Amino acid sequence: MYTQDIIKMIKTNYPDQKEFHQAVQEVLVSLEPVIAKDKKYQDNAILQRMVMPDREIAFRVDWMNDEGEVQANTGYRIEFNSAIGPYKGGLRFHPSVNSGIIKFLGFEQVFKNSLTTLALGGAKGGSDFDPKGKSDAEVMRFCQAFMNELYRHIGACTDVPAGDIGVGAREIGYLFGQYKKLTNRFDGVLTGKGLTWGGSLARPEATGYGCVYFAQEMLKERGESLSGKICTVSGSGNVAIYTVEKLYHLDAIPVSVSDSKGTIHDKNGIDLDLLKEIKEKRRESLEEYAKIKSDCKYIKISDYQEGTHPVWSIPCFAAFPSATENELNLYDAKTLLQNGCKCVSEGANMPSTIEAIELFLKSKICYGPGKAANAGGVAVSGLEMAQNASMYSWDFESVDKKLHSIMESIFVKSSETAKEFGDPTNLVLGSNIAGFRKIADAMIDQGI
Numbered sequence: 001m002y003t004q005d006i007i008k009m010i011k012t013n014y015p016d017q018k019e020f021h022q023a024v025q026e027v028l029v030s031l032e033p034v035i036a037k038d039k040k041y042q043d044n045a046i047l048q049r050m051v052m053p054d055r056e057i058a059f060r061v062d063w064m065n066d067e068g069e070v071q072a073n074t075g076y077r078i079e080f081n082s083a084i085g086p087y088k089g090g091l092r093f094h095p096s097v098n099s100g101i102i103k104f105l106g107f108e109q110v111f112k113n114s115l116t117t118l119a120l121g122g123a124k125g126g127s128d129f130d131p132k133g134k135s136d137a138e139v140m141r142f143c144q145a146f147m148n149e150l151y152r153h154i155g156a157c158t159d160v161p162a163g164d165i166g167v168g169a170r171e172i173g174y175l176f177g178q179y180k181k182l183t184n185r186f187d188g189v190l191t192g193k194g195l196t197w198g199g200s201l202a203r204p205e206a207t208g209y210g211c212v213y214f215a216q217e218m219l220k221e222r223g224e225s226l227s228g229k230i231c232t233v234s235g236s237g238n239v240a241i242y243t244v245e246k247l248y249h250l251d252a253i254p255v256s257v258s259d260s261k262g263t264i265h266d267k268n269g270i271d272l273d274l275l276k277e278i279k280e281k282r283r284e285s286l287e288e289y290a291k292i293k294s295d296c297k298y299i300k301i302s303d304y305q306e307g308t309h310p311v312w313s314i315p316c317f318a319a320f321p322s323a324t325e326n327e328l329n330l331y332d333a334k335t336l337l338q339n340g341c342k343c344v345s346e347g348a349n350m351p352s353t354i355e356a357i358e359l360f361l362k363s364k365i366c367y368g369p370g371k372a373a374n375a376g377g378v379a380v381s382g383l384e385m386a387q388n389a390s391m392y393s394w395d396f397e398s399v400d401k402k403l404h405s406i407m408e409s410i411f412v413k414s415s416e417t418a419k420e421f422g423d424p425t426n427l428v429l430g431s432n433i434a435g436f437r438k439i440a441d442a443m444i445d446q447g448i
Contacts, residue, residue, distance in 0.1 A: 002035055003028040006047045009447075017100030020326060021352070022103040023107050024051055026354055030432040033421045043448075053080045057153055058099065061127060065138050072150035075146050077125035077153055077161075080106040085119035085134040086157050088378060088385075092126035093171065102126055104325070108349055109378070112371040112434035115410045118382035119352060123159055125150070128175045131166050132283075133300030143174035151179050152261050156388070157186040162381045165237065165324070169204075180249040188388025191381035200384035202399040203377075207347060208242025208322070209400065211368075211406045217316055217411035218248065218366035219428070224342070232316040233270075234258045234309065235323035236279050236286055239347040239374070243320050244270050258323065259286045263311045266296035308332055315339035318366075324346030325339015330355040337363055346370035351362040357428060364425050372410050372431040379406045 015047070028047065035041050057077040057145060065071055071441050076099060087110040092102070110122030121423050125135050127146060163172055172192045178187055186198075194201035202209070211358050212226070219225055235241050236257045239413045244254040253269050264270070264286050271293055278288050282414065290298035299310040312319065312332035319341050328336075331358035334366050335342070343366040346352065349371055360367040380403055387393050394402075410431070418430030 001032070002042050003032050003047065006051060009048075010051055010108040014100065014103075017103060019104040020100050020107065021348060022326075022354060023104040024347075024348075026357070026428070027107075027111065027289060027432050027436075030429045031436055033429070034433045034437065039422055040444060041440055044440075044444050045163055046443060049443065050081065050110070050436075051107070051440065052120075053078050053103065055079050056103075056123075059131065059149040060304045061142065061149070061374055063138075063142045066135055073127050073129040073142070073302050075108040075125070075127045075149060076102045076103050076119055076124065077150060077159070078106040079153070079159055080121070081110045081439060082121035083439050084114060085121045086155075086441050087123035087159035088113055088120040088125040088162070090162045091167045091171075091175075092124070092164040093129045093131050093166030094126070095128055095130045097128045100175070101325075105337035106257065108371050110439060111432060112375045113378055113382075114244065114435035115372055115413065115431060115437045116375050116379045116382060117409055118379065118406075120262050123161070124164075125161055126167070128166065129166075131171065136170070139171060140174045143171055144178040147182065149184045150175075154179075154189055156189050156385070157231070160188065160381075160385060161190055162378070168192075168238070169194060188385050189380065193383045193384070193438045198356075198384070198388050199401060200380055200387055201394065201396040202403060203380050203384060204238055204398075205242040205245070206403055207239045207374050207377030207379035208244070209246045210379065210403055211239070211320060211322070211345050211347040211373050212242055212250065213248040213404050214411055215320070215343055215366065216367045217408055218345070218368055219343060221317075221415065224368065226250045226318060226322040229253065229317035229326060230248050230315065231318045231320060232314050233312055233320045233322055233347075234263075234327060234351075235321075235348065236275065236312045236315075237323075240277065240320075241275060243322050243347055244272055244275065247320075249274065252318070255316070256314050257286065258311045260297055260301070261285050261287065262300040262302075263309070264289050264296055264298055266293065268295070268365045304354060308335075312336050313339075317340055318343035318345065320345055320347050321351035323351065324348055325350045326353050328352045328356050332356065333359045337365070341362040342366060344368065349374065359427045361426055361428065363416070367427060369431055370427045371435065372427060375410055376403055376407055379403060
């Protein structure tokens with residue numbers, strides 16, 4: 001079969017890139033019905049072309065720490081597909097970053113951006129640099145060194161990076177400042193900028209808010225809501241924090257957050273102000289949350305069963321994986337379902353393993369895959385680009401309203417496509433095919 005041949009090719013050509021294999025397999029298997037239905041995709045070798053990036057850029061980043069010692073890291077930018085618009089996707093600074101991680105993220109980004117209804121291609125980038133524990137001066141010097149190479153490959157109508165794990169407002173500021181020095185241009189070349197110099201209101205909130213809006217749409221179709229329901233959230237970064245915030249807006253009860261060391265279970269509801277203080281201002285472990293708020297439970301990952309995550313052992317109505325890839329495995333999925341979970345909406349990129357996804361689909365719960373459910377972040381990045389191009393800014397309510405509308409549109413398109421192919425509850429099928437057809441048809445229109 002055509003799709004299986006492409007999957008085998010990827011595994012042969014890139015044997016060590018396991019996350020990329022997983023991302024390609026998850027998408028291509030779900031595309032089999034549309035490939036069988038329309039011969040033009042195979043005739044134009046669309047799958048072969050779509051799984052190969054337009055270009056892969058890797059470079060050395062030399063910088064100096066506060067002790068005057070020279071350091072070296074590797075930087076990446078993988079521009080995957082620009083059939084429907086300029087490349088768009090975040091930069092991730094984390095020790096786990098390698099070419100395979102960036103490639104899987106870039107591949108996912110292509111489909112996610114297609115679903116937003118905006119004219120955005122897909123890309124991803126980053127470095128194995130770890131900003132944790134670094135001074136502001138060290139982060140600045142690294143960002144400047146990183147941009148010394150990256151600026152050659154980006155532009156407001158070419159490739160527009162944003163933030164991701166390890167790249168927040170501080171890093172975007174340093175990156176943009178260096179870009180401006182190197183090019184003598186004030187372009188909308190990065191998103192996630194400061195509000196006083198081209199940023200968009202609601203951008204920090206967008207991924208978390210959007211993920212909850214998507215869950216709301218899934219539940220609404222079944223005559224249910226989040227009001228009064230217990231919800232679990234993993235992670236404690238931007239996505240998780242604003243998922244918690246939006247859940248409160250809808251009268252839900254978010255009872256968990258997590259980080260690399262453990263999970264907070266606060267049965268009365270996460271103290272959002274305390275969470276923001278610890279993670280956004282003090283940048284400390286969630287252990288500090290438990291020290292301050294003694295009536296909650298702190299579960300150390302080291303004390304929990306190996307290969308599982310304690311956050312998914314907490315009974316809930318809806319779960320929001322908002323940390324990192326493959327954080328929710330088959331055991332976790334079984335535990336969630338046994339404890340009565342009716343909805344999973346993914347705030348992170350590919351947070352569930354293929355086995356977990358298969359179980360969610362088989363159980364017929366509301367399952368929102370990441371490329372659909374977490375598209376709110378890049379959607380508002382696209383809105384920031386539009387504001388930059390028009391040299392005009394919208395107020396928070398306007399951006400939030402547009403975000404809600406985009407998330408509703410993503411759900412409707414995914415749902416309608418799933419119904420078209422005879423599996424109404426399978427939003428993996430629906431979102432993958434909907435995203436694919438838009439890109440593939442553009443590629444055919446533009447020739448080879």
